[in-house]
Amino acid sequence: MLEVEALSTRVGNFRLDNVHLSLDEGECHAVLGPSGSGKSTLLNAILGVVTVTAGQIRLGGDEITHWPMEHRRLGYVPQNLGLFPHLSVRDNLSYSARARKLAREDFVPLLGRLVEITGIGTLLDRRIGTLSGGERQRVALVRALAANPRLVLLDEPFTALNETLRRELWWLVKELQRERGLSALLITHDLIEAYFLADKITVLIDGRQEQSGDKRTIYRHPANLDVAHFLGIKNLFPATVVDASGESIEADCPCLGHRFHLQGHAPAGTAVRLGIRPEDVMLRDEGHPPRPDDCILSGTIRLIDLGANVAMYFHSPQLPSVIEIVASGRVANCFGIANDQTLVTIALPSSAMFWIPQQD
Amino acid sequence: MINLKHTSIGTAFAVLIIYGGLIVSLAWFLDGTTLRETLFSERTLFSVSLSMTAATVATILALLLAIPAAYALSRFTFFGKEAVETVLEFPIIVSPAALGAIILIFFNNPLGEWLQTHVIYFVFTFAGIVLAQFVTILGLATRMLKTAFDEVPVELETVARTLGGSPRHVFFTVTLPMARNGLIAALILTWAKALGEFGATLMVAGSMAMRTETLPIAIFMRLSSADIEGTVALIIVLVAIGLTALYTARHLLRRRVNA
Numbered sequence: 139m140l141e142v143e144a145l146s147t148r149v150g151n152f153r154l155d156n157v158h159l160s161l162d163e164g165e166c167h168a169v170l171g172p173s174g175s176g177k178s179t180l181l182n183a184i185l186g187v188v189t190v191t192a193g194q195i196r197l198g199g200d201e202i203t204h205w206p207m208e209h210r211r212l213g214y215v216p217q218n219l220g221l222f223p224h225l226s227v228r229d230n231l232s233y234s235a236r237a238r239k240l241a242r243e244d245f246v247p248l249l250g251r252l253v254e255i256t257g258i259g260t261l262l263d264r265r266i267g268t269l270s271g272g273e274r275q276r277v278a279l280v281r282a283l284a285a286n287p288r289l290v291l292l293d294e295p296f297t298a299l300n301e302t303l304r305r306e307l308w309w310l311v312k313e314l315q316r317e318r319g320l321s322a323l324l325i326t327h328d329l330i331e332a333y334f335l336a337d338k339i340t341v342l343i344d345g346r347q348e349q350s351g352d353k354r355t356i357y358r359h360p361a362n363l364d365v366a367h368f369l370g371i372k373n374l375f376p377a378t379v380v381d382a383s384g385e386s387i388e389a390d391c392p393c394l395g396h397r398f399h400l401q402g403h404a405p406a407g408t409a410v411r412l413g414i415r416p417e418d419v420m421l422r423d424e425g426h427p428p429r430p431d432d433c434i435l436s437g438t439i440r441l442i443d444l445g446a447n448v449a450m451y452f453h454s455p456q457l458p459s460v461i462e463i464v465a466s467g468r469v470a471n472c473f474g475i476a477n478d479q480t481l482v483t484i485a486l487p488s489s490a491m492f493w494i495p496q497q498d
Numbered sequence: 499m500i501n502l503k504h505t506s507i508g509t510a511f512a513v514l515i516i517y518g519g520l521i522v523s524l525a526w527f528l529d530g531t532t533l534r535e536t537l538f539s540e541r542t543l544f545s546v547s548l549s550m551t552a553a554t555v556a557t558i559l560a561l562l563l564a565i566p567a568a569y570a571l572s573r574f575t576f577f578g579k580e581a582v583e584t585v586l587e588f589p590i591i592v593s594p595a596a597l598g599a600i601i602l603i604f605f606n607n608p609l610g611e612w613l614q615t616h617v618i619y620f621v622f623t624f625a626g627i628v629l630a631q632f633v634t635i636l637g638l639a640t641r642m643l644k645t646a647f648d649e650v651p652v653e654l655e656t657v658a659r660t661l662g663g664s665p666r667h668v669f670f671t672v673t674l675p676m677a678r679n680g681l682i683a684a685l686i687l688t689w690a691k692a693l694g695e696f697g698a699t700l701m702v703a704g705s706m707a708m709r710t711e712t713l714p715i716a717i718f719m720r721l722s723s724a725d726i727e728g729t730v731a732l733i734i735v736l737v738a739i740g741l742t743a744l745y746t747a748r749h750l751l752r753r754r755v756n757a
Contacts, residue, residue: 185656185660186659187656206659207656207659207660208659208660208661208662208663208664210660212660213660214656214657214660216653216656216657218651218653220651220653220654220656220657222654222658222672222676223676224675224676224678233658233661233663233671234661234662236671237658237661237662237663237664237667237671238662281661282660282661285660285661285662287660
């Protein structure tokens with residue numbers, strides 16, 4: 139459906155370099171990155187707002203790199219939604235049909251179905267200024283889809299909404315994906331939104347594509363320190379590869395006092411960082427014998443109640459920094475963790491550890 | 499201790515008193531009979547009609563040029579853009595009399611003479627009045643319209659383009675309607691400015707009674723002949739037309755905002 143190959147562009151002093159991404163029919167691909175990472179520049183290049191200096195953009199078999207915007211057949215929902223305040227909801231929704239001079243029968247059935255799915259039938263004669271935030275989002279989505287685009291570009295359209303409305307609209311996008319086979323490229327800095335809606339993820343940082351692929355892989359195996367930091371992984375420990383055989387390595391981590399057997403390939407002597415996600419750190423029940431490959435540590439814990447979950451910060455004199463643990467409140471209760479001084483034993487399972495190259 | 503709110507409101511009223519006081523002071527020389535006679539005299543009616551016609555033509559011509567120019571300045575980056583933006587202030591920094599003199603001198607060079615001979619004769623004619631007003635208001639009209647276009651988010655145009663609108667379709671269905679308030683304000687204010695234009699008009703079209711005698715020129719001519727009551731009557735006409743235009747502009751803009 140969409141293939142971006144070695145795309146580079148420049149806006150003022152900002153450069154976006156060598157971006158590759160692909161999106162299949164009916165799929166949602168999220169482009170993640172902090173502010174100023176180049177997400178919007180990439181989107182503008184795909185839209186045709188900025189000129190591509192190198193590379194290609196192909197959509198449904200057509201090479202659209204230098205096509206005028208109006209011929210690309212892209213739906214676009216920007217962060218501010220871009221609704222036309224001088225037109226009614228009805229006129230906003232039929233703008234595309236008027237611009238393309240479509241016959242009534244060519245757009246009314248699709249528009250009617252979209253209005254039905256999104257429940258905006260009662261809003262058609264309203265002015266944009268009288269709509270609530272959630273209603274505006276729905277109208278903007280329907281307007282983009284009513285043009286029957288090959289791909290919809292969503293540029294952080296849910297950012298301004300409260301949590302309940304955001305989740306409601308995420309489900310609506312999911313429903314549209316299921317019902318209409320919607321293909322979407324989502325620009326966001328919100329990890330939860332990206333993981334909820336997308337099948338694939340591309341991470342951009344400082345105009346560089348740091349990682350792209352299946353969301354599970356990116357979650358489990360960030361490609362480098364920048365991606366790990368962006369994904370919010372704080373549990374990172376310096377280590378050295380001491381043995382490499384085939385597709386597995388043995389990494390020695392002096393600060394954890396443990397050697398881990400991990401998947402991947404790196405020559406012996408390579409400096410790496412070992413990482414583990416906070417929800418993969420296990421609180422150990424003394425009654426159960428440890429697995430041979432687990433790293434066992436004892437220390438004290440500080441607990442912060444997050445509502446449904448608790449964040450725990452494990453401290454041990456041997457560690458250079460605390461280890462972050464996230465678990466359900468029930469788990470914390472089971473282990474009798476209630477105050478800052480509780481003594482606990484934790485396990486870092488080798489199966490949950492990942493490694494990334496040292497970048498210092 | 500100075501109360502910022504009360505002091506600033508007091509200053510706002512001072513502005514009103516300065517202008518309002520000057521207008522009210524005209525009453526000292528106001529004579530009912532002279533006012534009536536002056537207002538309904540053939541010469542005054544000619545001046546009013548000439549001023550309004552010339553200002554309307556000059557405003558239409560200025561907007562025809564200012565709308566695309568302002569759009570280009572608002573939306574595109576191009577070689578010489580800064581020079582164009584700087585020259586918009588030209589009529590403000592050069593006095594209207596100097597501007598009129600420049601136009602007059604232009605018509606004495608070979609190109610100007612050719613234009614006058616083969617296209618249209620400007621000096622001491624109605625066309626000269628329109629040209630003087632046009633040159634005076636063009637910069638202001640472009641500046642005001644650029645501000646109006648700047649206030650229309652580019653994002654709306656991008657969305658309209660993705661919905662299938664060509665650049666021209668988007669300009670007429672999104673940009674122009676969204677800049678409507680600024681367009682109305684520019685139309686009325688430039689018209690009012692053209693109506694009150696004096697220096698450049700005097701230089702290019704002269705001060706010929708019943709020929710190039712616009713309202714400001716008529717005021718000048720009456721004052722030159724020490725006809726204070728007649729001058730006051732004409733000033734009242736000019737002020738009444740100007741204030742009506744400004745009130746209409748404000749009313750229309752308020753209605754648009756509330757619509």
